[in-house]
Amino acid sequence: MFSKVSKSLLIILSIFLHLGNGFAQDIPIGTWRDHLPYADAISVSQGNNIIYCATNSAVFTFNKTDNSIERLNLVNGLSDINPNKIKFNPYNGKVIIAYKNGNIDVLDINKKITNIPFILTSSVVGSKKINHIFIKNQFAYLSTDFGIVVLNTDKLEITDTYFYGALGSDMITNSVTMDSQNIYAASTQGVYFASLTSNNLADFNNWSLLTDLGSVNYSSIVFFSNLLIASSNSTTSLGDSIYFNLNGVWQLVTSVGDDIENIEVLSGNRLVVNKLYGTEIFDENLVLLQQLYTYNGSIPIVSNEVVLDNENILWFADNFKGLVKFSTNNSPSFIAPDGPSTSSSFALDMIGDDLWMVSGGYAQQINQNNLNHRKNGSWSKFPTFINNPLSGVLAGLVEVAINPKNTSQVFVGSWSAGLIEYNNDNLVQVYNAQNSPLDSVFFGPTQVGTVNFDEQGNLWVTTSFPNNNKALHVKKTDNTWFSYEFTGITGSNNFFTDAIIDKNGYKWFLDPSEGVIFVFDDNKTISNTSDDRIVKLGGPSDLIVEIPGSNILSIAEDHDGEIWLGTDEGIVVFFSTGGVFNNEITANQIFVEQDGNVEILLGTEVVTAIKIDGANRKWFGTQNSGVFLMDENGTKEISHFTKENSPLFSNNILDIAINDITGEVFFATDKGLVSYKGTATNPLDDYSLFIYPNPVKPDFNGTIAIRGLVEKSNVKIADINGNIVYETTSLGGQAIWDGKTIEGEKVTSGVYMVFVNSEDGSQKKAGKILFLN
Structure with a gap:
């Protein structure tokens, strides 16, 4: 009897494990994931x-x-971002990670990370x-932009600081070394x-x-083969x-034409x-x-640092x-x-x-970073150095749109090169004033x-500061173009940075230079302008609607058709937009209770981005x-994520x-891309039940x-x-459960049934989840 039960459980377990394998790249709800570059290496060390x-x-x-x-970053243990140097200490096996802002982390042999913010907070x-x-x-002797700091890596504390400039002033120190008698510091004013x-x-x-070397900038100093060696920058x-x-x-x-980044002593x-x-590389006799x-x-080798291991293998920290x-x-x-x-x-x-x-940049010759694409958990990069007749590169990539009817087709807006088309990850065309x-x-x-x-697959594009006053263009599904000129409303001074097309087909365009919104309706007749409508909202002279703040920075439409605006004074909502062309529209602020006080939603914040999740939050x-994550009405704060928490x-x-x-939310910050596994997904029209993790270990x-x-499914477990152990309602297309009963007790091992049904009871589905406690 025991063997039959065990065999049955093994069969069930193998089925559950097989079902879970397809989602191995998924991360648990409530966890974070980094999406940082790792090919721009700047420092390297070795040990153990x-x-x-x-x-x-x-x-x-x-x-x-x-x-x-193994990655180490702010998501999984480091205290900061933007390191500058890393060094293994063979004395105790600890690794010092030093940051550009002076912060310090120390990694021990058990992978415990200790933060030492002494310099950062000084x-x-x-x-x-x-x-x-x-x-x-x-x-560890740390060469800093103000002097030398001594770190005791055993006690994990700062023991001393040397301000050795004139009268104890700061001294930019590039490197430190010692011989048997002295400590030496290579600085911007000599050694x-x-x-x-x-x-x-x-x-x-x-x-x-050391007066013989003069008061010039020395980038490095080492003690090697019983010789003191220094490199100067000329x-x-x-x-x-x-x-x-x-x-x-x-x-x-030697005297070299190339800039010397540093000199270091290698093993061997x-x-x-x-x-x-x-x-x-030089031997002991130089x-x-x-x-x-x-x-x-x-x-080409673009090395910032290099180490040599005991197998005579070089390990470069290469910039690319x-x-x-x-x-x-x-x-x-x-x-x-x-x-x-x-x-x-x-x-x-x-x-x-x-x-x-895309990496942004509202200037012609800045930010020539690659275009990046993530699919199935892997990243692809597309270089911007192409034969662009105007600038030589596709710089200033500021907007990107995937074709919802053909996701292999992508268009990118560039501040220096126009409109760029990709298909199946290949560059197809660059559209500018010469060919469009x-x-x-x-x-x-x-x-x-x-x-x-738009819903029909037409591509709508805005150009800023156009010569001919035609700022709005549409590339139709037959690949022909049509452009619009709105005399007296838009012109050569407009600067567009964000736009949406709502469920009515209205086009909303933000111009932060004037703090206004343009709303346009082509009445679904692109080439017939006789039935077009356009209105300008906001700005100091607007008599139609008063929008708080001097700048409108972001816009989104929610599941109910409401338009949410992010301004430099918080959030504004258009609950009804049907009368926008008849001057019948009201800008509403959301009021929330905070610590017993009634305040405007994010009234003191500059709101730069808005996104609606599957639960309309x-x-x-x-x-x-x-x-900030707010409920669907914007009146209840669900989460507030900051760098500090x-x-x-x-x-x-x-x-x-x-x-x-999956509900994973991606945040583009000025320090890099990071994501958080949220609790809501888009609802489906029909059930396609999937439970994760399953089994629960x-x-x-x-x-x-x-x-x-x-949407709004009733879920019973x-x-x-x-016996019902838990009951909830879905957030969009997903329900969440902490594995505990209604009373808060963790469920015991075994198979549990999951019953779901739609709000009106017309659709039902059942599944199973296995707990291995």
Whole structure:
């Protein structure tokens, strides 16, 4: 009997496990996920058979034993973003992670991370950037933009700070080293030294300038092969130089044309010189052994740091290729966790699992970051360096739109190149004033600020500051164009940054330069302008409707057809828009109770982004206070995420996108893209029940998702005897359950039935969930 029951349970378990395999890339409800670049490596260190690599946004490790990669970022334990240096301490196995803002994390051998914010929170005025880490036993000497800070990595505390400039002033310190007698500091004003026998290195009087080297900028200093070696940065045509001290006399090693980034001592008694483009390696006699400019004859080396392991393999922190494993006898290996090409996230568009990200920039020659596409959990990058006749690059990508009728077709608005079309991830066409009606700025670029599809699949595009006053254009499904000129309403001074097309087919366009909205109705007759209607709302001279604030920054339509606006003074709602062309429209502010006081919803916030989830709830992104999730009426706060209380990278939110199938919410911030697994999905017309996780393992303490529901479904969960243990109503197309009974007790092991039915009872579905407690 026991064997039969066990066999039955194994069969059931195998079925549940099989069902769950297709959702392995999903994350639990209420958890966060980073979407940071990892190919822009800036610092590397090694220890305990692990390579530690810091990028401009995060850290990752590579285990040489099993080739596994592990991310370390603000989501899973680091205290900050934007590291600058990483260093393994062989004395105790700890890893120091230093940030550009002076913050410090220490990672121990048990993967525990301890934050030491001493520099970050100090009263030092100006930059607190940490430029270099020198290890001596348990002490880490941190070269900063104001002096030297000594960190005891055993006690995890700061033990001293050296202000060794004139009269104890700040000194930008680039590097520190020691010999048996002295400590040396390479600074922007020369090389300084002090005796290690001094009782008080914090006293500037105990420091002296090495006058033979002069008071110029020195980027690095090392003690190698019983020689003190320093690299200087020169502004002359001779380039930078490397000097060594032999018997008290400074001698020139080499003068190079390329900028010297740094010099470091490698294991195996080697000295490495990292230059702007390339790396040189010297032996203990300062004889040049290798000059490396490419990894395989074609890919240039742009190394910030390099280490040499005991197998004579070089590990580069490359600015474009991430962590690079390189030896002269083998092909290079480029190692980096998957991610976008940049942390500059400006605007997003998403349909299902398809996410496109552009990096922004309302200027012709700035922000030439790649276009990025995430699908099935993997990122693809598309370079902007193409043969664009006007600017040479597709810079300033500010808007992106996926064709809902053909998701392989994507259009991108560029502030320097016009409208860009991609199909199946391939560049198809660039539309500008030369090949389309998209007019340009006077003798300048075609600036496309908004791109939207209507229900029929027509593409609506706005151009800013057009010569011919035609700011609105439509690319019809037959690939022909039609443009609109609204004399006296829009013109060559308009600057469009956001737009929607509502359920009525009305086009809403925001112009933040005037703080106004244009609403246009083509009456579904694109080429017939006789029945068109347009109205301008907002601004100081508007007699139709008063919109609070001086700037309108974001717009969204909810499931009830209400239009929500984000302004520099909070939220405004048009509850009814049918009379907008008859001057019958009212701008409403939402009032909420906060600590016993009635206040305007986000009345003190600059609301930069609005997104509606599957339960008609409102996600509001702000310029300074992170993200707010409000109920469907906007009167009840459900969540408020900030950099201080969550893994959100920044409180400056630029855009929001939602995976309407899984409920994952993506936040574009000025520090990078991050996502949060929300509780609501879009409702379905018919049931397609899916329960995750299933089975529920003993160590699971999160939230269970019951997905694939029709709107406002009633959900009942019963044990095998038919006893109801929990009941709830779906949020859009998803219900959530914490695995506990109505009384708050965790359910016992076994199979539980899930019964769902629509609000009117016309549709029903049942499923099962297995608990392994």
